[in-house]
Amino acid sequence: MAIPIAESLKLGLSDIMMRKVRSVVTVIGIILGVMCIMVVLAIVNGMNKSTISWMEERGGLNKIEVEQNWQYDFSKGGDPSFTLKEIRYLQSLIPEAEAFNPTVQEWEAVINKDDIRYSTSLRGVMPDFVKVEQWNIDKGRFIKDLDIDLYSNVIVLGSTVAKEFFGNNDPLGQTISVGNQQFIIVGVMEKRFMQTQGGQIGMGDNALEYMNRRCFIPISTMISKVNPGGKISSLDIRAKSPEAAKELRRKVENIVLNLKNGKRLFQVTSAKEQLDTMQANVKVMEAIFFLIAVISLLVGGIVIMNIMLASIRERTREIGVRIAVGARRRDIFIQFLVQTILITALGGVLGILLGFAILKQVGNYLQIEVVASVQMIWVSLLVSIGVGLIFGVVPAVRAARLDPVVALREE
Amino acid sequence: MDIIRTENIVKDYILGKIKVRALNGIDLQIQKSEFVAIMGPSGSGKSTLMHIIGCLDRATEGTYYLDDVLVSKMPQSSLAAIRNRKIGFVFQSFNLLPHLNILKNVELPLMYGGLSHRKRLARAKEVLQSVGLGDRLKHKPGELSGGERQRVAIARAIVNDPSILLADEPTGNLDSQSGGDILEIFKDLHSQGNTVIMVTHDQAIASRAQRIIKIIDGKIVDGNSDS
Numbered sequence: 024m025a026i027p028i029a030e031s032l033k034l035g036l037s038d039i040m041m042r043k044v045r046s047v048v049t050v051i052g053i054i055l056g057v058m059c060i061m062v063v064l065a066i067v068n069g070m071n072k073s074t075i076s077w078m079e080e081r082g083g084l085n086k087i088e089v090e091q092n093w094q095y096d097f098s099k100g101g102d103p104s105f106t107l108k109e110i111r112y113l114q115s116l117i118p119e120a121e122a123f124n125p126t127v128q129e130w131e132a133v134i135n136k137d138d139i140r141y142s143t144s145l146r147g148v149m150p151d152f153v154k155v156e157q158w159n160i161d162k163g164r165f166i167k168d169l170d171i172d173l174y175s176n177v178i179v180l181g182s183t184v185a186k187e188f189f190g191n192n193d194p195l196g197q198t199i200s201v202g203n204q205q206f207i208i209v210g211v212m213e214k215r216f217m218q219t220q221g222g223q224i225g226m227g228d229n230a231l232e233y234m235n236r237r238c239f240i241p242i243s244t245m246i247s248k249v250n251p252g253g254k255i256s257s258l259d260i261r262a263k264s265p266e267a268a269k270e271l272r273r274k275v276e277n278i279v280l281n282l283k284n285g286k287r288l289f290q291v292t293s294a295k296e297q298l299d300t301m302q303a304n305v306k307v308m309e310a311i312f313f314l315i316a317v318i319s320l321l322v323g324g325i326v327i328m329n330i331m332l333a334s335i336r337e338r339t340r341e342i343g344v345r346i347a348v349g350a351r352r353r354d355i356f357i358q359f360l361v362q363t364i365l366i367t368a369l370g371g372v373l374g375i376l377l378g379f380a381i382l383k384q385v386g387n388y389l390q391i392e393v394v395a396s397v398q399m400i401w402v403s404l405l406v407s408i409g410v411g412l413i414f415g416v417v418p419a420v421r422a423a424r425l426d427p428v429v430a431l432r433e434e
Numbered sequence: 435m436d437i438i439r440t441e442n443i444v445k446d447y448i449l450g451k452i453k454v455r456a457l458n459g460i461d462l463q464i465q466k467s468e469f470v471a472i473m474g475p476s477g478s479g480k481s482t483l484m485h486i487i488g489c490l491d492r493a494t495e496g497t498y499y500l501d502d503v504l505v506s507k508m509p510q511s512s513l514a515a516i517r518n519r520k521i522g523f524v525f526q527s528f529n530l531l532p533h534l535n536i537l538k539n540v541e542l543p544l545m546y547g548g549l550s551h552r553k554r555l556a557r558a559k560e561v562l563q564s565v566g567l568g569d570r571l572k573h574k575p576g577e578l579s580g581g582e583r584q585r586v587a588i589a590r591a592i593v594n595d596p597s598i599l600l601a602d603e604p605t606g607n608l609d610s611q612s613g614g615d616i617l618e619i620f621k622d623l624h625s626q627g628n629t630v631i632m633v634t635h636d637q638a639i640a641s642r643a644q645r646i647i648k649i650i651d652g653k654i655v656d657g658n659s660d661s
Contacts, residue, residue: 030545041533344529347490348590349518349546351511427490431529 028361035362039369042334049330050370052323053410056316057374057403058381063312064402065382068394070305074298080217080231082156084265084295085121087272089258089279092290103288104254107246113258116278120271122154122261127245127253134184134238136199141187144237145201147245147253155259158234163195163210170241174248178206182214183235204248206240265295272296320406323370324414331363331418342422343430356423363415364408371407375400436499437597437629438464438487443496445482445652456482458652460496464598464631469624471643472633479652481602484633488521488600489513501597518547522591526603528583530575536562536586537571543594561589565619581612588619598629605639617642 039046078084091103105113110125117123125148132145152158153165161182170177178199185194185208194208215231229235246253260275262268272293279289335342342355350358379395386393443460446453456479464470474480485491486498489505498506505516522543523529530539537558544554562568565585567578575583584604591599601620605613617639624630624644632643640646647657 037533340529341531344531345542345546346514347488347517347523347529348543349514349594351514351546353511354514354546428485431490431525 028357031357031361032365034358035365038362039365045330045334046366046369047373049327050323050366050373052319052326053367053370053407054323054374054377056320056323056410057371057407058378059312059316059319060403060406061375061378061399062382062385062393063309063316064399065378065393065395066312066385066389066391067305067309068396069386069392070308071302072394073392074301074305077217077230078294078298079157080215082158082259082261082294084298085262085268086155086294087260087262087268087275087291088294089260089275089289089291091256092287094290095287099286101283101286101288102254104256105258105282107243107255109282110255110258113275113278113282117260117271117275119263119267120260121263122151123258124149124151124155124260125242125255125258126152127242127250127255128257129245129250129253132201132238132249134188134199134201136188136197139188141184143181143184144233145245145249146237146239147242147249148239149242151261152239152259155261158215159213160210161213162193163208165210166239166241171243174243175241176204176206176244176248177209177241179210179212179239180208181212181235181237183232184238185211201238201240201249212237212239262293268293268295320410324367324410327363327367327411328414328417331359331415332421335359335418335422338422339425339430339433342425343427343433346425346427347431352423355425356419359419359422360412360415363418364411367407367411367414368404371404374407375403378403435466436463437466437468437501438462438631439499440487440493441497443483443486443493443498445479445486445491446494456652457486457493460649460652460654462647462654462658464629466597467624467627467629469620469630469642469644470632471640471646472631472649473635473637473640473646473657474649475635478649480633480635480649482652483649484600484602484631487598487631488523489516514546518543519594520597522594522596522599524584524587524591524599524601524604526606528575528580528587528607530583530586530590532575535572535574536567536578536589539575539586540590540593543590547594558589558593561593562586565589579612580608581615584608584612584616585619588616588623592623592628598631599623601630601632603634604632605634605636613639 095103105125114123127147129145132143134141134143148166149171150166150168153160160179165179166177178201180194188194188199189197194211197208198205199208200206215234217230219228219230240249242255260271262271272291276291279291280287283289345355382393382395440460440462443457444455445457446455460483472480472483482491486493493506496506497504500516500520505513508516530536540558540562541554544557549557559568559571562571565588567582567585567589570578570582575586578586605616608616620630620632621642634640645657648655
């Protein structure tokens with residue numbers, strides 16, 4: 024003759040409806056805790072999403088970068104650059120790589136045509152560049168193997184550079200000079216765009232605008248004509264998958280170390296591993312925020328426990344009556360436990376609604392992307408029910424243990 | 435047939451470090467369909483006896499048979515079932531739940547008895563009609579007079595068709611007119627074959643019963659003779 028849970032739910036609901044104001048006040052702690060969880064999860068989701076899209080915009084998680092090691096102590100000697108021969112040798116050792124592109128950089132090259140002068144970062148690259156960077160050509164073509172072999176004077180412009188010189192006119196086939204060399208424009212890169220996050224000052228709204236200001240020429244032409252003695256100091260490799268990239272990174276690191284007689288002149292990083300590190304940092308933040316949420320939920324739970332205890336003291340006679348007409352101790356226990364859980368679940372639902380309501384404001388205020396997800400609702404609801412379950416036990420036990428004779432005498 | 439039979443019931447209370455003996459060897463027999471008054475001055479132990487008969491409390495010593503079932507050794511959860519099915523309480527201060535309407539109040543024992551919502555609604559209505567409150571179902575106890583409230587309490591006590599009806603000073607909070615009405619209801623219930631046990635300190639009220647059992651200082655001094 025147990026009273027079913029449905030009956031307890033009905034009892035609990037009518038009790039809550041009868042004491043609306045008290046019920047809402049009771050759960051303020053839970054509401055705040057749940058809101059906190061909601062916002063944290065949304066921020067973490069947002070951070071993960073923008074980190075991944077940043078990585079993807081920069082060539083994806085398959086990318087491995089070989090760069091000069093700025094921490095190397097150059098007093099120990101060594102030249103942090105590769106010759107074209109070393110590059111060819113390295114490439115032959117890693118046939119599993121999907122794309123392979125060394126770069127020679129000229130940071131401050133001045134391009135001019137007629138009266139227009141433009142300072143740009145000029146890069147000598149190979150045809151695989153577009154594959155490594157996952158960056159397509161918008162007009163014309165990119166640099167080809169034949170251009171490398173023939174030391175051709177061809178150039179591909181970034182979209183911003185093309186606009187500076189030609190506005191809306193077609194730049195293809197036009198000539199432009201870099202230093203004393205004339206180049207034929209064979210292509211224009213696609214515009215890269217990613218919304219700036221977090222309001223970094225001076226970046227404008229396109230976090231990738233610096234890429235649109237670059238120009239590209241064959242690496243052979245760069246070394247022989249534009250910047251004689253220019254050195255190959257960086258190398259990008261693309262693996263078949265993010266996991267393969269981790270593996271390949273270690274292999275490339277060893278090859279480079281051997282090439283340079285064991286000197287750590289270069290550092291080899293994989294985007295996947297960088298992402299892992301960044302996500303580990305996000306995890307730490309996540310943990311800190313969750314601790315805050317847990318503390319506010321604990322406080323909320325203790326408040327609820329005390330209010331429930333007070334409410335049971337107030338309802339002693341009612342409990343006595345229920346026992347007198349046949350309620351078992353278990354029925355009383357369930358009645359009060361279910362009521363506490365209902366109250367915290369109600370707080371959870373309010374917290375979820377308010378959390379959604381403030382999510383946008385938080386995102387705008389911190390100038391970061393927040394991403395809502397269904398998982399947030401489940402986590403919040405489960406947590407608030409869990410708080411009710413934990414903090415409802417003591418009051419429910421107290422109620423169930425009342426002596427009916429004493430309880431009925433209570434005024 | 436004895437519906438209630440107790441043998442040498444003793445009840446001790448511990449108050450601080452002092453042991454107080456509230457009942458001191460009660461041998462009581464009450465037959466089915468009897469109307470009995472238990473009478474005694476305050477502090478005589480009559481309420482304690484009623485709590486033990488009603489299975490709300492346990493005796494320190496002695497045995498208690500209700501309907502030939504030994505209940506003095508039963509576990510708590512079984513006692514809850516006994517209270518639910520075999521006993522109907524009527525209290526001096528009514529003890530209705532103030533936030534529930536009277537229909538819900540009367541449904542309460544049926545809910546703990548596990549009856550379906552539909553059945554208990556029908557049964558509660560029927561019983562409330564029988565005490566003359568069929569048109570007040572949705573009223574809360576606070577909207578009723580004392581006499582009406584006690585009638586609701588009686589309806590709640592009889593809704594499960596119990597073996598015994600236990601009333602503790604049922605007219606104590608009522609004016610004489612309403613008190614008289616309530617006693618009439620008890621008489622009617624008795625005449626329908628119910629066993630009614632009424633605890634009171636008032637000779638005039640006790641005299642309405644068939645038999646008066648007198649208790650002083652935890653002992654029966656008179657009235658247990660005809661069993």
